[in-house]
Amino acid sequence: MAQETVLQVDNLKRYFDVSKPWLSRVLEGGGRQVVQAVDGVSFEISKGETFSLVGESGCGKSTVARLIVGLYPPTDGSIVFEGVSLSNPAERARHPEKQARMQMIFQDPYASLNPRWRVGDIIAEPIRFRKLLEGGAVKARVGELLEQVGLSARDAEKYPHEFSGGQRQRISIARALAGRPDFLVCDEPTSALDVSVQAQILNLMKELQASLNLTYLFISHNLAVVSHVSTKVGVMYLGRLVEWAETRTLFNRPKHPYTRMLLDAIPDLDMSGRARTPVAGEVPSPINPPSGCTFHTRCPFATERCRAEVPQALSVDGQNVACHAVEEGRLPEWRGLAA
Amino acid sequence: MVAQRLNAILDSDLWWSFTRSKVVVGAAIVTLLLFVAALIAPWISLQDPWDPGALQLINSRNPPVWIEGGTWEFPLGTDNQGRDMYSAILYGLRVSLVVGFLAVIFAMVLGILLGLASGYLGGMTDTVIMRVADVQLTFPAILIALLIGGIVRGVMTPADFEAVAVYVLVLSIGLSQWVQFARTVRGQTLVEKNKEYVQAARVIGLPARLIMLRHVLPNVMGPVLVIATINLAVAILTEATLSFLGVGVPATRPSLGTLIQIGNGFLFSGEWWIVIFPGITMAILVLAVNLLGDWLRDALNPKLR
Ligand SMILES: Nc1ncnc2c1ncn2[C@@H]1O[C@H](COP(=O)(O)OP(=O)(O)OP(=O)(O)O)[C@@H](O)[C@H]1O
Ligand code: SF4
Ligand SMILES: [Mg+2]
Numbered sequence: 001m002a003q004e005t006v007l008q009v010d011n012l013k014r015y016f017d018v019s020k021p022w023l024s025r026v027l028e029g030g031g032r033q034v035v036q037a038v039d040g041v042s043f044e045i046s047k048g049e050t051f052s053l054v055g056e057s058g059c060g061k062s063t064v065a066r067l068i069v070g071l072y073p074p075t076d077g078s079i080v081f082e083g084v085s086l087s088n089p090a091e092r093a094r095h096p097e098k099q100a101r102m103q104m105i106f107q108d109p110y111a112s113l114n115p116r117w118r119v120g121d122i123i124a125e126p127i128r129f130r131k132l133l134e135g136g137a138v139k140a141r142v143g144e145l146l147e148q149v150g151l152s153a154r155d156a157e158k159y160p161h162e163f164s165g166g167q168r169q170r171i172s173i174a175r176a177l178a179g180r181p182d183f184l185v186c187d188e189p190t191s192a193l194d195v196s197v198q199a200q201i202l203n204l205m206k207e208l209q210a211s212l213n214l215t216y217l218f219i220s221h222n223l224a225v226v227s228h229v230s231t232k233v234g235v236m237y238l239g240r241l242v243e244w245a246e247t248r249t250l251f252n253r254p255k256h257p258y259t260r261m262l263l264d265a266i267p268d269l270d271m272s273g274r275a276r277t278p279v280a281g282e283v284p285s286p287i288n289p290p291s292g293c294t295f296h297t298r299c300p301f302a303t304e305r306c307r308a309e310v311p312q313a314l315s316v317d318g319q320n321v322a323c324h325a326v327e328e329g330r331l332p333e334w335r336g337l338a339a
Numbered sequence: 340m341v342a343q344r345l346n347a348i349l350d351s352d353l354w355w356s357f358t359r360s361k362v363v364v365g366a367a368i369v370t371l372l373l374f375v376a377a378l379i380a381p382w383i384s385l386q387d388p389w390d391p392g393a394l395q396l397i398n399s400r401n402p403p404v405w406i407e408g409g410t411w412e413f414p415l416g417t418d419n420q421g422r423d424m425y426s427a428i429l430y431g432l433r434v435s436l437v438v439g440f441l442a443v444i445f446a447m448v449l450g451i452l453l454g455l456a457s458g459y460l461g462g463m464t465d466t467v468i469m470r471v472a473d474v475q476l477t478f479p480a481i482l483i484a485l486l487i488g489g490i491v492r493g494v495m496t497p498a499d500f501e502a503v504a505v506y507v508l509v510l511s512i513g514l515s516q517w518v519q520f521a522r523t524v525r526g527q528t529l530v531e532k533n534k535e536y537v538q539a540a541r542v543i544g545l546p547a548r549l550i551m552l553r554h555v556l557p558n559v560m561g562p563v564l565v566i567a568t569i570n571l572a573v574a575i576l577t578e579a580t581l582s583f584l585g586v587g588v589p590a591t592r593p594s595l596g597t598l599i600q601i602g603n604g605f606l607f608s609g610e611w612w613i614v615i616f617p618g619i620t621m622a623i624l625v626l627a628v629n630l631l632g633d634w635l636r637d638a639l640n641p642k643l644r
Contacts, residue, residue, distance in 0.1 A: 069542045096544055104542045112535035116557040126543045175539065 003046035006183055006215045007068065012077035014038040014063050018287070035286050037063040039239035040077070042313075045232075047182075050209065050216040052226045052247075054262070055236035056283050061219045062107075064236075065187045068217065069104045081183070100130060103176035107188040109168035113160040119146075119171055120156030126179035145174040150204060166197035170204065177208070185217045190225065202229055223266045227251055235259045238286055238294040245319035253334050255321040257299045260334060293324065301325040356638045366630035373624050377432040384426035385412070389592050394421045400610050416612040418601060424612060427598055428620050434594035435621070438508050439574040443567050445513030446574075450520020451563060455551045457521065458528025469525075472518040480515035480577045481584070487511050488586050501589045508587055512574050519566055527559035561639045568632035572625045579621060595621045 016035040019025060025032075038060045045051040053061045066072045068079060070092050078087040082101060086092045092099060103126075106112040113122055123142045127133055133141055143153030149170040160168060169189060176184055186205070190198040206229065208214060220226050226233055227247060234244035235258060243256035254260045281298035284290055293311050296302040306324050313322040325331040357363055376383065386393050398421035402409045409416065415424035457468040478486075488507050492500050531537060532555065540550045579596025581587040583603075588594045590601065595617045602614025 066538075071538055071541060099542075099544050102542075104539065106535040106539065108535055112539055114536040114540075114554055114558070125540070125545075129543060129545060129549075172539075179543065 003049075005044050006047050006049075006082060007045040007217070008078075008080040009044070009064075009068070010042045010078045010080075012038055012041045012064065012067060012079065013075045014060075014067055014072055015075045033287050036239050036289060037286060038067065039289075041236070041239070041241045042077075043234055043241060043244060045183075045215055045217060047215055048209070048213055049231040050218050050229050052218040052220060052230035052233045053236055053241075054220060054223060054226050054233060057221065058283060058286065059236045060239040060286075061221075061236055062187050063239075065104065065185045065217065065219055069102055069185050070099060100126075100179055101181050102183045102185065103179065103181040105169070105172050105176050105184060105186045105189045108192055109165045109172065110192075112172050113168055113175075115160055117159075118156065119158055119160065119163075122160070122171065123156070123175045123178050126175065130179060132179070141178070142174075145178055146171075148177070148208070149174045150200075164197075165193050166201060169193065169201050173201075173204065173208070177212070182213070183215045183217070185219075187219045188221070189218075191220065191222065198225070205229070223262060235262065238284065238289050240294065240322070241313070241320075242295065242323070243319070243321045249317075249319050252336075253319075255316065255319060255326050255331065255334070256323050257301055257325065257331070258295050261298075293322075301331060353638055357634070360634065362630060363634045366627040366634075369623060369627040370631060373432060373620075373627070374436065376429055377436050380426075380429040380433050384423075384429045385414075386423050386426050388422045388427040388430050391591070396421050400605070400613075402610075403612050415616050416610075418598075418613045419605065419610075424598075424616050427593060428595070428617055431593050431595040431598050431617060432620060432624070434505070434588055434592060435575050435578055435596065435624070438505060438512070438578045438588070438594065439571050441505075441509040442512035442574040442578070443516065443571050445509055446516035446570065447520050447563065447567050449513065450517040451524050451556065451559075453517070454521035454524025455528055455555060455559075458525035459532050459547060459551050459555060465525075468521065472521055475514065475518050478515070480512050481581060481586075483514050484508065484511035484581050484586050501591065504588050508578055508581060511581070512577050515577070516570050516574065519570065520563060523562050523566060524559050527562060528555050531555045531558050565632060565636040565639060568628065568635055572628040572632065575621070575628070576625055595624075 014037050016037055017032065018035050019032045020028070020030065041060075041064060043051065053064060055061055063072065067074050068081075070086065070089070073089050074087060078085060080086070081098055084091075084095050084098050086095060086098060113119075120139070120142050123145055124138050127138050127141060139156070142156050146153050146155055151167065151170055151174070155163075155171075160171070163171065172189075189205070190201050193201060202225065205216070209216060216229075218226070218229055230247045232244060233247050233250045234241050235250075235256065236242070237258050243250065243254065243259045250259065251263065254263055284294065284297055290297050290307075292308045293299070293302070293306045296306040299306065303324065309324070311322045311324045311327065313320045314327060316326065323331070357367075381387075388394075398413065398417050399419050401413050401417040401421075403416040403424075404411055404414045406416075413423045413425070415428070417423055418427065453468050453472075457465045484507065487510055488504075491503065491507055495503070528551075537550060537554055540554050545553075575595075578587060578594060579599065582594050582596030583600040585600065588597055590597055593601065598617035599614055599621065602610075602612075602617060605611075605613045
């Protein structure tokens, strides 16, 4: 089956200027400071897939999510969604019908719902704004959405503070679905929830994906969650995608040294009781990232070339890796998690 | 539905903190009484103090009823034109409250709109609005009143000017107060706009105008109400000051401030009641509104609770 591409991101960049104000720069010295939050990320997502982005805090996952849904304009690069380029605010403004096909679910269930609005009005907002339905039909649809996410139609009358974190996340999902999107960006949708509730929300998202044929971009720093929900996984480090592949491939034979380090550190997927290797070293600042391969400060296989030259991604056995050691064939075989 | 609303109010923290303080309940009752008195002034006053035909000079400078020479016809005495002080105070209260409310509403609407735009849109819009605010702060209400009053007086006949004097006051006092609203709203907006519910609204595709009015505004109204209450007291006082200085409402339709100004001239000739009664009314009104404002500020500020 030829798969239809939903989202195509090419060489996406977003820099944030965090310099001090001009006057204090002149008085106290010091130049411009730029955070390279996302620095040349490319990937594709096909219809019905779940593409996950993983990486340590601050590597730019949320920024990628926000660029895709248009909360930030990209500094450079292109975003093509369902065949239409949405690479800058002007293009986005020209295609509201495409913007309507994507929605986002946020991390903090306490901040993502307006505390002064009734749940019914929160969920109905996309419907009313786009005039998808009118009058009583809106109310009926809101009730249907609430039931679809496992709440009751009567909950429409309540305010967000009357719900738990997990229930609020269900309300967020209902709002996201209200405009009948095809593509959902989920930025750590479960990381603020209790473990037991996390599983329920993830299962709900999986069910909805199957019944509504949704495509997900899923962001998490929890590899156990990622292995559970994803079709493909991309590993980010300091604003770059260092490796991406089918979930099974990535977990069974990770190639990039950073991916291996992350896998070594995950708390037991299968409760085998093996010794964990904690992630070594600190993430360098994205303000002055290391030269060449930004991972060289922590990589056991780093060479002179790694310090000088940015590794380009190459495709090896259907798996994309940006690493000189892989290219040069000097990386030892992965001995697996059980080692 | 109404019963439900009422229950929600009676259950709320605000109501609880309200009933806990006798002073606040007292202030609320006094404020309410004064508002009602101003509202129904034509029905509870003894004469129409704005009708020159009803005033008789023969009745001028009558003392209050409990003093030798006083009559029940003028319980609080009369002024130099034979105006019944009790009726004049009721009507004066009306003028003072109308000017105060209109000025605060004008300042509030202007401040909210500019503060929202400044905080939400940022960039040049923010810079321009905040610089204008800085400049505005260097002009006190009195100066603005003199300025606007001067211009309007220049282009209008004195009779016409009397008719619009109230609006000149409202405009001047309002202009001197909008900055405080704008700065508070801007600060709150900066906090709210980074919250995820605002970003969710952006992803839905809502234009900035709707996000500001529907999402941000309801969440910044708490502090705005506090400022509005406290500024009502300030506006009433400013109006009195301006009227006292003779740039306020005309003496034919005196506010409390105008009455105090008129009475001031008779303080040393023995007719103290012309200034004292309007003065006391003004003091009680401002004090009660201020107490309410202070309470509201503390009650709505979770950090102080
Ligand atoms: N609006 C902004 N202004 C300045 N810097 C920003 C901004 N947003 C993000 N950054 C910086 O960009 C980098 C990437 O941030 P981002 O939020 O995308 O990381 P993340 O991978 O989502 O991390 P986390 O797991 O903590 O959510 C960080 O160094 C962050 O400080
Ligand atoms: S390019 Fe070099 S430093 Fe970077 S991950 Fe590969 S081996 Fe390590
Ligand atoms: Mg994040």
